[in-house]
Amino acid sequence: MDAQLDQHGRLRHLLTTEGLDGRLIAEILDTAETFLPVTDQAVKKVPLLRGRTVVNLFFEASTRTRTTFELAAKRLSADVLNLQVSTSSTSKGETLLDTLETLQAMQVDMFVVRHQASGAAHFFARHAAPGVAVLNAGDGRHAHPTQALLDVFTIRRHRPDFSALRVAIVGDILHSRVARSEIHALHALGVPEIRVVGPRTLLPAAVDTLGVHVFHDLERGLDGVDVIIMLRLQRERMEGALLPGAEEYFLNYGLTERALRYARGDALIMHPGPINRGVEIDSGVAYHPRSVILQQITHGIAVRMAVMAMILGSHSRAPEGAHALP
Amino acid sequence: MDAQLDQHGRLRHLLTTEGLDGRLIAEILDTAETFLPVTDQAVKKVPLLRGRTVVNLFFEASTRTRTTFELAAKRLSADVLNLQVSTSSTSKGETLLDTLETLQAMQVDMFVVRHQASGAAHFFARHAAPGVAVLNAGDGRHAHPTQALLDVFTIRRHRPDFSALRVAIVGDILHSRVARSEIHALHALGVPEIRVVGPRTLLPAAVDTLGVHVFHDLERGLDGVDVIIMLRLQRERMEGALLPGAEEYFLNYGLTERALRYARGDALIMHPGPINRGVEIDSGVAYHPRSVILQQITHGIAVRMAVMAMILGSHSRAPEGAHALP
Amino acid sequence: MDAQLDQHGRLRHLLTTEGLDGRLIAEILDTAETFLPVTDQAVKKVPLLRGRTVVNLFFEASTRTRTTFELAAKRLSADVLNLQVSTSSTSKGETLLDTLETLQAMQVDMFVVRHQASGAAHFFARHAAPGVAVLNAGDGRHAHPTQALLDVFTIRRHRPDFSALRVAIVGDILHSRVARSEIHALHALGVPEIRVVGPRTLLPAAVDTLGVHVFHDLERGLDGVDVIIMLRLQRERMEGALLPGAEEYFLNYGLTERALRYARGDALIMHPGPINRGVEIDSGVAYHPRSVILQQITHGIAVRMAVMAMILGSHSRAPEGAHALP
Numbered sequence: 001m002d003a004q005l006d007q008h009g010r011l012r013h014l015l016t017t018e019g020l021d022g023r024l025i026a027e028i029l030d031t032a033e034t035f036l037p038v039t040d041q042a043v044k045k046v047p048l049l050r051g052r053t054v055v056n057l058f059f060e061a062s063t064r065t066r067t068t069f070e071l072a073a074k075r076l077s078a079d080v081l082n083l084q085v086s087t088s089s090t091s092k093g094e095t096l097l098d099t100l101e102t103l104q105a106m107q108v109d110m111f112v113v114r115h116q117a118s119g120a121a122h123f124f125a126r127h128a129a130p131g132v133a134v135l136n137a138g139d140g141r142h143a144h145p146t147q148a149l150l151d152v153f154t155i156r157r158h159r160p161d162f163s164a165l166r167v168a169i170v171g172d173i174l175h176s177r178v179a180r181s182e183i184h185a186l187h188a189l190g191v192p193e194i195r196v197v198g199p200r201t202l203l204p205a206a207v208d209t210l211g212v213h214v215f216h217d218l219e220r221g222l223d224g225v226d227v228i229i230m231l232r233l234q235r236e237r238m239e240g241a242l243l244p245g246a247e248e249y250f251l252n253y254g255l256t257e258r259a260l261r262y263a264r265g266d267a268l269i270m271h272p273g274p275i276n277r278g279v280e281i282d283s284g285v286a287y288h289p290r291s292v293i294l295q296q297i298t299h300g301i302a303v304r305m306a307v308m309a310m311i312l313g314s315h316s317r318a319p320e321g322a323h324a325l326p
Numbered sequence: 327m328d329a330q331l332d333q334h335g336r337l338r339h340l341l342t343t344e345g346l347d348g349r350l351i352a353e354i355l356d357t358a359e360t361f362l363p364v365t366d367q368a369v370k371k372v373p374l375l376r377g378r379t380v381v382n383l384f385f386e387a388s389t390r391t392r393t394t395f396e397l398a399a400k401r402l403s404a405d406v407l408n409l410q411v412s413t414s415s416t417s418k419g420e421t422l423l424d425t426l427e428t429l430q431a432m433q434v435d436m437f438v439v440r441h442q443a444s445g446a447a448h449f450f451a452r453h454a455a456p457g458v459a460v461l462n463a464g465d466g467r468h469a470h471p472t473q474a475l476l477d478v479f480t481i482r483r484h485r486p487d488f489s490a491l492r493v494a495i496v497g498d499i500l501h502s503r504v505a506r507s508e509i510h511a512l513h514a515l516g517v518p519e520i521r522v523v524g525p526r527t528l529l530p531a532a533v534d535t536l537g538v539h540v541f542h543d544l545e546r547g548l549d550g551v552d553v554i555i556m557l558r559l560q561r562e563r564m565e566g567a568l569l570p571g572a573e574e575y576f577l578n579y580g581l582t583e584r585a586l587r588y589a590r591g592d593a594l595i596m597h598p599g600p601i602n603r604g605v606e607i608d609s610g611v612a613y614h615p616r617s618v619i620l621q622q623i624t625h626g627i628a629v630r631m632a633v634m635a636m637i638l639g640s641h642s643r644a645p646e647g648a649h650a651l652p
Numbered sequence: 653m654d655a656q657l658d659q660h661g662r663l664r665h666l667l668t669t670e671g672l673d674g675r676l677i678a679e680i681l682d683t684a685e686t687f688l689p690v691t692d693q694a695v696k697k698v699p700l701l702r703g704r705t706v707v708n709l710f711f712e713a714s715t716r717t718r719t720t721f722e723l724a725a726k727r728l729s730a731d732v733l734n735l736q737v738s739t740s741s742t743s744k745g746e747t748l749l750d751t752l753e754t755l756q757a758m759q760v761d762m763f764v765v766r767h768q769a770s771g772a773a774h775f776f777a778r779h780a781a782p783g784v785a786v787l788n789a790g791d792g793r794h795a796h797p798t799q800a801l802l803d804v805f806t807i808r809r810h811r812p813d814f815s816a817l818r819v820a821i822v823g824d825i826l827h828s829r830v831a832r833s834e835i836h837a838l839h840a841l842g843v844p845e846i847r848v849v850g851p852r853t854l855l856p857a858a859v860d861t862l863g864v865h866v867f868h869d870l871e872r873g874l875d876g877v878d879v880i881i882m883l884r885l886q887r888e889r890m891e892g893a894l895l896p897g898a899e900e901y902f903l904n905y906g907l908t909e910r911a912l913r914y915a916r917g918d919a920l921i922m923h924p925g926p927i928n929r930g931v932e933i934d935s936g937v938a939y940h941p942r943s944v945i946l947q948q949i950t951h952g953i954a955v956r957m958a959v960m961a962m963i964l965g966s967h968s969r970a971p972e973g974a975h976a977l978p
Contacts, residue, residue, distance in 0.1 A: 039759045043703030045731075051369030053397065064754065067733060071705065071758055074731045079371075079400045081393060098600065101613075102390065105623035106397055107365045274750065287753075297757035377695030379723065405697075405726045407719060424926065427939075428716065431949035432723055433691045 003125055011311050013125040013134040016143040017184040025188055029153045031306035032299070038075065039301055048309050049078035052109040056082045057099070058137070059115040064274060065137055068297070069112045069146075072304035081108070096120070097127055104129050109312055111135065118142035118177075133311045135304075141177050146307060147272050148181035150300040152189055154292050155227055157299075158268055162189045168221050168263075169212075170197040170253060171231030171280055174204050174242075178272050179231060183210050197221030198253060201242045218253050222262040230255050230271045233280045246279045256282040268292050329451055337637050339451040339460040342469040343510040351514055355479045357632035358625070364401065365627055374635050375404035378435040382408045383425070384463070385441040390600060391463055394623070395438045398630035407434070422446070423453060430455050435638055437461065444468035444503075459637045461630075467501050472633065473598050474507035476626040478515055480618050481553055483625075484594055488515045494547050494589075495538075496523040496579060497557030497606055500530050500568075504598050505557060509536050523547030524579060527568045544579050548588040556581050556597045559606045572605045582608040594618050655777055663963050665777040665786040668795040669836040677840055681805045683958035684951070690727065691953055700961050701730035704761040708734045709751070710789070711767040716926060717789055720949070721764045721798075724956035733760075748772070749779055756781050761964055763787065770794035770829075785963045787956075793827050798959060799924050800833035802952040804841055806944050807879055809951075810920055814841045820873050820915075821864075822849040822905060823883030823932055826856050826894075830924050831883060835862050849873030850905060853894045870905050874914040882907050882923045885932045898931045908934040920944050 004013040004020075011024070038046055054073040056066050061084065073080045085099070103111070110133045113121045118140030125134040138144040159165060167186055173179045173196045186194050196207060197215040207214055215221030222228060233249065243249055255269065269291040277283045286293060330339040330346075337350070364372055380399040382392050387410065399406045411425070429437070436459045439447045444466030451460040464470040485491055493512055499505045499522045512520050522533060523541040533540055541547030548554060559575065569575055581595065595617040603609045612619060656665040656672075663676070690698055706725040708718050713736065725732045737751070755763070762785045765773045770792030777786040790796040811817060819838055825831045825848045838846050848859060849867040859866055867873030874880060885901065895901055907921065921943040929935045938945060 041703075042761075044705065044759060045703035051367075051371035051401075053370065053400075063735060063737075067735070068758060070733065071731070074705075075703075079397070081396065083389060083393070085389075095603075101620055102599065102623055105620040106394065106627060107370060107624065109368075273754065277747075294753055294757040297754055298759065301758060377693075377697035377727075379696065379726075405723070407722065409715060409719070411715075421929075427946055428925065428949055431946040432720065432953060433696060433950065435694075 003122060011307070013121075013128070013136075014145050014307050014311070015121050015125055015134065015136045017145045017148045017181045017188065018143065020145075020185070020188055022188045022190060025149065025152065025185060028149055028303065028306050028310065029156055031310055032149075032153055032302040035302040035305040035309075036299070038305070039298065044075050045077060046075065047077045049073065049076040049109075049312055052076075052078045052312055053107060054078045054080050054110045054112065054308070055103055055108045056080065056112045056137075057085065057103070057114070058083070059085050059113075059120070060138070062114060062138070065114065066112075068300050069135070069137060069304055072301050072308060073110075073112075075301070076305055076308055078109075078308070096123060100124055100127055104132055108132065110308065112137050114138045116140055135307065135311075138177055141175055141180070143181045144177040144272075145181050145185075146300065146304055147178050148185040149307070150296055150303040151182055151229065151270060151272070152185045153299050153303050154270065154296050155268065156189075157295075158292065159226060162186075162191050165191045165227065166193040166195070166225040167191055167227040167229065168195040168197055168215075168225040169229045169231065170218065170221065170255070172202040172233055173198050173207065173231070174202045175234065176231050179229075180210075182229060183212060187211060195221050195225065199243070199249075218259055219262045222259060222267075225263045225267055227268045228255065228260075228263055228270065230269070230275075230280050232272060232274065233276055235276075246276075250279055254278070254280055254282060255285050257285060260285065260288075266290065270296060273297065329448060337633065339447075339454070339462075340471050340633050340637070341447050341451055341460065341462045343471045343474045343507045343514065344469070346471075346511070346514055348514045348516060351475065351478065351511060354475055354629065354632050354636065355482055357636055358475075358479055358628040361628040361631040361635075362625070364631070365624065370401050371403060372401065373403045375399065375402040375435075375638055378402075378404045378638055379433065380404045380406050380436045380438065380634070381429055381434045382406065382438045382463075383411065383429070383440070384409070385411050385439075385446070386464070388440060388464070391440065392438075394626050395461070395463060395630055398627050398634060399436075399438075401627070402631055402634055404435075404634070422449065426450055426453055430458055434458065436634065438463050440464045442466055461633065461637075464503055466503065467506070468503050469507045470503040471507050471511075472626065472630055473504050474511040475633070476622055476629040477508055477555065477596060477598070478511045479625045479629050480596065480622050481594065482515075483621075484618065485552055488512075488517050491517045491553065492519040492521070492551040493517055493553040493555065494521040494523055494541075494551040495555045495557065496544065496547065496581070498528040498559055499524050499533065499557070500528045501560065502557050505555075506536075508555060509538060513537060521547050521551065525569070525575075544585055545588045548585060548593075551589045551593055553594045554581065554586075554589055554596065556595070556601075556606050558598060558600065559602055561602075572602075576605055580604070580606055580608060581611050583611060586611065586614075592616065596622060599623065655774060663959065665773075665780070665788075666797050666959050666963070667773050667777055667786065667788045669797045669800045669833045669840070670795070672797075672837070672840055674840045674842060677801065677804065677837060680801055680955065680958050680962065681808055683962055684801075684805055684954040687954040687957040687961075688951070690957070691950065696727050697729060698727065699729045701725065701728040701761075701964055704728075704730045704964055705759065706730045706732050706762045706764065706960070707755055707760045708732065708764045708789075709737065709755070709766070710735070711737050711765075711772070712790070714766060714790070717766065718764075720952045721787070721789060721956055724953050724960060725762075725764075727953070728957055728960055730761075730960070748775065752776055752779055756784055760784065762960065764789050766790045768792055787959065787963075790829055792829065793832070794829050795833045796829040796924075797833050797837075798952065798956055799830050800837040801959070802948055802955040803834055803881065803922060803924070804837045805951045805955050806922065806948050807920065808841075809947075810944065811878060814838075814843050817843045817879065818845040818847070818877040819843055819879040819881065820847040820849055820867075820877040821881045821883065822870065822873065822907065824854040824885055825850050825859065825883070826854045827886065828883050831881075832862075834881060835864060839863060847873050847877065851895070851901075870911055871914045874911060874919075877915045877919055879920045879922065880907065880912075880915055882921070882927075882932050884924060884926065885928055887928075898928075902931055906930070906932055906934060907937050909937060912937065912940075918942065922948060925949065 114137040121136035440463040447462035766789040773788035
């Protein structure tokens with residue numbers, strides 16, 4: 001059985017976009033559409049998850065991502081716990097399990113997990129009690145499914161027909177869980193041409209197995225595309241041996257007005273944020289008229305509300321069997 | 327008058343289990359029983375403390391304990407403030423009073439106080455305004471009453487008759503506020519035989535005044551008991567002169583399958599958590615079929631809800647006299 | 653147009669007391685009066701801002717100030733996000749704008765901003781989307797308007813007639829945003845005599861342009877005043893070259909029983925807190941029968957509720973235009 005679906009094919013956890021079929025993704029996006037007006041009105045609150053407890057369990061700090069999950073949960077009227085856990089204080093394996101078991105014993109309904117180790121969210125999902133859900137908010141280099149879903153949601157609002165779309169993902173593909181999750185989601189929705197653009201040192205060895213077209217030249221990579229997704233360059237990479245420096249990177253792969261001209265005249269500009277101005281994107285381009293970067297943030301809350309509501313709305317916590325002991 | 331009871335003998339603060347009579351403890355446990363189903367259902371929320379403000383005032387960090395109080399308060403619909411105060415930035419005495427006075431001026435209804443100094447919660451209670459309640463969430467080596475109450479709650483659910491019970495508390499009795507509070511609660515409920523088991527260096531000098539049987543040998547200490555309460559060994563102790571090392575401690579006092587055989591065949595295994603696997607308890611024993619360690623966590627929220635509701639439900643904040651100045 | 657008023661002269665942001673006219677200040681104080689009973693009753697909650705999102709965006713740590721804004725927002729039923737941002741991790745200008753834009757994209761309704769740079773709140777207000785409000789919770793040496801408003805609120809409750817009042821502000825005027833905001837508010841309400849008292853090194857060069865009387869001698873400065881406002885002395889000043897030391901400062905400018913005798917017999921004693929006992933105020937004087945320091949805290953919540961309700965009550969978020977892109 002699929003790790004994130006129940007026996008009826010409904011979402012039970014959200015761990016990855018890999019293996020999610022287009023119909024289920026479309027259902028998530030349709031549900032997110034219904035939440036978009038909620039966040040627009042003065043009373044941004046629906047009682048769907050009243051009395052439910054959502055834990056943001058972040059082993060890796062990210063104020064921005066944590067905040068969007070927190071707002072999504074609060075606008076669904078859930079109670080939210082924010083737990084920032086330093087992994088230095090925990091050893092692996094068993095104590096990760098202890099953390100899970102302990103919070104489950106507190107009757108938590110949903111874990112939003114971010115961890116620097118690939119597979120951490122799967123680990124949680126595998127050991128979660130019936131009725132307890134796990135949302136992957138980023139695990140190592142592996143997956144960041146809500147980011148990918150908000151990206152395709154944003155694309156769909158502007159380009160509803162995926163069947164003739166050309167999308168370029170630009171930057172550090174090698175370390176990017178965002179890129180990986182986006183590629184799976186775009187494939188599932190039938191996007192015929194997905195390109196990855198970046199220096200050889202920042203592309204995975206087996207990049208062609210992802211079903212994408214590989215470009216090392218930005219201008220060629222952007223040529224004629226409908227959507228440009230810029231990735232964030234982690235500062236650590238620039239200090240390592242993989243890259244010559246921020247300036248040279250910007251010269252070759254930074255999105256500028258000039259580079260933009262190679263794409264279609266109405267191409268969307270996207271970025272998961274936070275942006276490094278002058279590194280992967282020019283300051284002027286970030287808030288370009290065709291930039292939908294801020295919309296991505298707004299949509300991110302609607303998409304997260306949709307996922308939470310779909311999972312916790314259809315499944316309720318199993319009756320506690322813990323007191324069965326005589 | 328008692329520091330934690332009002333003139334009608336009802337709970338006004340919860341500072342210690344010392345001096346609480348069995349009838350009042352039973353009333354708390356009975357109330358906690360009524361909250362247990364609340365945390366089991368999907369909508370884990372009752373409006374009892376709506377509009378009340380509960381402050382978690384932690385001078386000593388403890389994410390786990392803070393979280394259980396936070397969840398208890400939120401599930402009673404209270405507003406919760408989490409304040410982590412470093413004692414390095416405050417001097418003692420007067421400024422502790424300033425902290426109390428300042429938060430009281432913000433119309434806080436309840437303080438949940440954790441402090442490394444024995445007596446801190448009593449200090450707060452002594453200076454609290456009428457109608458403002460103090461819950462002791464652990465003060466120095468002195469008391470941790472909600473932990474003791476959740477422990478006896480857990481025992482009662484499995485062994486309702488206290489009158490023929492043998493309970494062994496194993497480990498670092500000397501530094502343990504948990505042990506002290508448990509001993510008082512077990513006595514009050516009529517447990518006829520309470521044993522403490524540990525090395526001489528980790529037993530208080532006047533241990534016999536506590537009305538317990540003292541054992542230095544684990545197997546003899548466990549012989550025929552109905553309940554085993556393991557204490558957490560603080561890592562600091564192992565680095566000090568009191569103990570030879572974690573491995574030797576585990577050999578002598580760690581709870582293993584082998585040691586377990588000396589207790590009754592249906593003996594409950596308890597631990598306040600978080601557990602140190604391989605130090606005071608064997609990994610396999612922690613989630614043993616007879617372990618009720620995770621239940622203790624679940625019960626802890628119900629017990630804390632009960633205490634909060636009993637105190638704030640029956641007492642309302644006194645009308646503010648602060649504006650009496652002409 | 654005024655930076656903090658709309659075209660109808662109503663509050664749109666609260667950035668400074670400078671330029672606020674007496675009628676608007678009185679309206680804020682009258683509104684705060686209506687909230688004072690709310691915080692006194694058991695259910696300290698009104699649904700005015702239900703479903704609104706308030707962000708405490710603190711670039712400068714202040715648990716105390718943050719807490720009062722958080723309680724004010726929660727008692728109005730708003731959802732509250734606490735974001736502590738270290739300015740070391742952000743560069744200035746553009747990324748401050750990115751922070752604003754990002755949080756606005758999350759459909760935040762109100763920013764409570766505290767920043768060490770004078771003008772930060774104005775910057776936010778200037779770039780805020782229609783319907784998004786900014787409250788200044790202290791910016792550099794510039795302004796701290798809610799502190800000034802709660803001070804005049806407290807004075808008015810005890811001395812309703814401002815037209816014959818003498819007020820002395822004592823201490824580090826030079827670095828104090830509190831003093832600046834108080835002076836503007838007291839002027840606007842028609843206080844005829846405002847004095848500032850402090851050593852030459854802690855008075856601004858152009859102090860006389862503020863329309864105040866300057867005193868370097870505490871006893872003369874307090875002579876016959878109705879209200880004494882002590883300022884907090886920042887520890888940093890004492891380590892710098894501006895001051896000889898805490899003890900000598902206390903000898904010359906500390907408020908003691910002895911110094912108090914120079915003021916009127918019914919003079920109010922005020923302090924924005926937290927107090928430095930033995931530096932700017934004597935321990936015994938802090939909770940003197942005529943001290944209204946704790947009342948200031950209580951009033952601070954009512955005043956902040958009033959400002960939030962006035963701004964968000966009359967203005968609703970503009971319909972999102974972000975999806976206008978084809």
